[in-house]
Amino acid sequence: MKAYIETEGLVLKGQLPQLDDEENDLDMASTMCCVPFAAVAVGKGENFDPIASDRSLIPYKSILWSEPTESGVFDELEVSYARKVGHKTGVFTSVFTIAAGPKSSESSLISSTVTDDSIILSEKLMARAYPDSKPGVSVLVLINPHGGKGLSLKIYNKEVEPFLRAAHCNLTVIKTKYSGHATDIAEEMDIDKFDLILCASGDGIPHEVINGLYKRSDRAKAFNKLVITQVPAGSGNALSRSCLGTLEPSDAVLEILKGVTVRTDLMAVCSQDQPVIVSFLSQTYGIIAQADIGTEWMRWIGESRFDIGVLSQVLSGRSYPCTIAVKYIARTIEELSDYYRIHMNDASNDADLDDDAFELKYNDVFQETDDLCDISNLPGWEKLDDELCSNMGLLYSGKMPYVSKDTNFFPAALPHDGSMDIVVTDVRAGFFKTVDALLSLDKGLHVWTEEVTHSKVEAFRVIPRAKPGQLPFISVDGENFPFQPFQVEIMRGLMKTVMRDGSYTETGFLDNHRRMQLDSTTL
């Protein structure tokens, strides 16, 4: 099959590797949906018009590397690129010859002439292929061989590393050997050697990495220097789902190579008898924590262990009494919607952080307080309704929209606005209403149901009250946290990560808001 890369009035022509029949089933339509412009065109013959045929277009975004061929021929380039084959994306390398070709409006983005030598053309092609990122970065890969169903090493070797190698990344690969190993690595690593930490794991390894970096005496430098990302290889892959918009490891690595680096807020989880834990995803107490941590022993059944856990919790009608105090940013769903509309396009602050960015605003008061239910020394804080807290089903607070594959739990989450979303439910709503709310999690519709309290806060405190004979779980980023009072506050814009198109995966929050408003006016 012939292949083309179109530039300013030129076409790079080449021969694509022949695929067997099954592989030949190219899913170009879906590639086109991701990226609206064309760079490489795949055609059948010399007179094929690469721009005219949708079926044959592959985007610039797919180009991983370009360089002059070893032969030194002035009009030849060797190009490595990603190409969708069936439902998978693979890496291919072809030699392209520069020739005159059709003009298009897109092509003016690269201005070349047929007499440009291959070095210049290659540089232009690379600049077009990496508009938002740097090619050939140094990557520390951390693989949790026990993540998910124990397939992370295989996933990395087959679906991730070929892309990193084709993109000429400088790779250091470490397999984690024990729980907490990634924290030790991040705490001790030479940060000058790396640009990016890529976790081939679930959410546990990025959680450990940020905590390792946080422990360092040069943590401001570490968080300024390093970008923390994930290719989905565990059972919970919220970081890639929320930031890269995919759970396919090969698509995720392509997004990591080509996406925009964005800063996100982190959350400091404080308790009175242990050091601060840093959280990038969520903290939860009640139904969800029981369903997640409380079903660890059922790991072997895969993702459905969580659904079974939630169902059995809701059926039991068990409550998790506590006292909750919050520092509101947006109290009601209406205030929250207005806030979202105002801040949804706020730009990420790219300036380097200094040590002040790590100063906690409310932790000293928390540490010094004997009566944690007394919030008189916290101006602007409020307690949540006592009746609601005594009958609490779940408390879930988070920073990223998707907490798992289909769970759009925080559809109004924003990356670096200095707030976290908090959701509280009341068991008095009853089984059907709770199940109804939880069944709409995939579309993020639960936040519009009366049974769910949804706010944006800057900080909150939880004082759990265990019933006799019970020791419920508290979960931070899916990891077990000791049962005790805790306080969480936002730390603005600390973590650099990569996001597809520079923002969180679309959640449909504004569309749902419009629909809800329409429904209420037509009633």
Ligand SMILES: Nc1ncnc2c1ncn2[C@@H]1O[C@H](COP(=O)(O)OP(=O)(O)OP(=O)(O)O)[C@@H](O)[C@H]1O
């Ligand atoms: N070699 C190892 N042996 C045992 N545990 C490990 C090892 N390496 C990492 N871990 C632990 O495994 C935990 C889970 O890792 P990860 O998030 O990658 O997988 P997961 O399957 O998505 O898990 P989860 O159920 O928490 O979502 C991490 O918190 C880490 O502490």
